[in-house]
Amino acid sequence: xxxxxxxxxxxxxxxxxxxxxxxxxxxxxxxxxxxxxxxxxxxxxxxxxxxxxxxxxxxxxxxxxxxxxxxxxxxxxxxxxxxxxxxxxxxxxxxxxxxxxxxxxxxxxxxxxxxxxxxxxxxxxxxxxxxxxxxxxxxxxxxxxxxxxxxxxxxxxxxxxxxxxxxxxxxxxxxxxxxxxxxxxxxxxxxxxxxxxxxxxxxxxxxxxxxxxxxxxxxxxxxxxxxxx
Numbered sequence: 001x002x003x004x005x006x007x008x009x010x011x012x013x014x015x016x017x018x019x020x021x022x023x024x025x026x027x028x029x030x031x032x033x034x035x036x037x038x039x040x041x042x043x044x045x046x047x048x049x050x051x052x053x054x055x056x057x058x059x060x061x062x063x064x065x066x067x068x069x070x071x072x073x074x075x076x077x078x079x080x081x082x083x084x085x086x087x088x089x090x091x092x093x094x095x096x097x098x099x100x101x102x103x104x105x106x107x108x109x110x111x112x113x114x115x116x117x118x119x120x121x122x123x124x125x126x127x128x129x130x131x132x133x134x135x136x137x138x139x140x141x142x143x144x145x146x147x148x149x150x151x152x153x154x155x156x157x158x159x160x161x162x163x164x165x166x167x168x169x170x171x172x173x174x175x176x177x178x179x180x181x182x183x184x185x186x187x188x189x190x191x192x193x194x195x196x197x198x199x200x201x202x203x204x205x206x207x208x209x210x211x212x213x214x215x216x217x218x219x220x221x222x223x224x225x226x227x228x229x
Contacts, residue, residue: 018137021071024064025130028084029123031061035095036119042099043106054095061088068129074136077129084125091118180208184215191219195226 038053065085072078094115104110180202190196198219202209 018073018133018140021068021073021077022130022133022137024068024071025126025133027064028061028068029126029130031057031064032088032091032119032122032126035061035091036116039095039099039111039115042095043104043108043111045100045105047100050100058092074132077132080125080129080132084122084129087118087122087125091115091122094118176204177208180204180212184208184212188215188219195223197223 034057035054038050038057041050041053044050065081065088069078069081069085072081099105180200183200187196187198187200191198198216200212200216202212
């Protein structure tokens with residue numbers, strides 16, 4: 001019961017900690033890709049559409065980044081999040097400055113040499129964060145597998161022990177209680193039918209032993225009276 005309860009707690013811990021961090025990282029990556037799309041719209045001169053996408057995606061990215069910073073559960077996770085934060089701020093500085101109606105509008109060379117390269121750096125840092133939490137989840141899952149095996153063994157041992165003790169208990173009850181009563185009953189019937197002397201050996205000195213002595217005395221008294229008559 002203890003092992004199974006611990007396994008349940010560990011599974012819940014995975015959901016509450018590692019999975020939440022992985023989910024936050026995936027949302028950050030999706031919002032980053034939306035920002036990339038927004039920058040491409042700005043390059044095409046679509047200022048309003050591009051800025052709307054960038055504003056909403058940036059807000060979502062910052063929200064999930066702050067969540068991850070407050071949900072640090074794996075060694076090295078804080079350093080990785082700081083790297084993401086640094087890389088993202090560098091990426092954000094590129095599109096915060098005006099693009100439409102400047103020399104950057106339609107400038108694909110600028111996009112590929114600076115923006116896209118910075119975009120890939122942030123995405124790489126996010127993927128490393130996901131891999132870090134994936135590794136922690138795999139390690140925890142392997143530990144849970146071993147603990148589940150340990151949880152099964154006590155149950156098997158308990159069942160085998162119960163079977164052995166039941167067998168021993170049944171044998172002892174039969175040997176010390178049921179068998180003597182059957183022998184006493186059999187000897188009483190033989191005494192009644194054939195006047196065979198009542199001879200029953202009871203190994204224990206308990207109520208059954210006292211019963212056998214009383215019956216032996218009674219049969220002896222009856223036999224004596226019949227012999228006298």
